[in-house]
Amino acid sequence: MPIGIVGAVIAVLCALVAVVALARGSAGVGGGAVAVWIVGALLSLASGFSGEWIPALVAAGALVVALVLGGLLRGMVSAFAVRPKPVRAVSAEPTTVAVAQPRLVERFGADARVETSRA
DSSP: OOHHHHHHHHHHHHHHHHHHHHHHTOHHHHHHHHHHHHHHHHHHHGGGGGTOOHHHHHHHHHHHHHHHHHHHHHHHHHHSOOOOOOOOOOOOSOOOOOOOOEEEEEOSSSOOEEEEEOO
């Protein structure tokens, strides 16, 4: 089996992994799949030396389809995902309210020291 066809097969398999990874939102797996796709695409370019460009076109087309289909599937998965209902947390601790403490204000004149509360 020629090396170009093997490279195209590797590229198509990695494109399928990229579709699943993109649909699930797994950036690490998607990035790894695209990285290995590059190796498969380079191997498929080797068949170009003999005039066979079909494996290279198949490899390139597989990634384009994978990226478009993965993005569409991601939108559908996130649209139909089951979201949990928000639950209101009930605290067992009593609620404390801050109380203004009186402060001491010094003035000049007849009333030298007056206590006022903070606003």
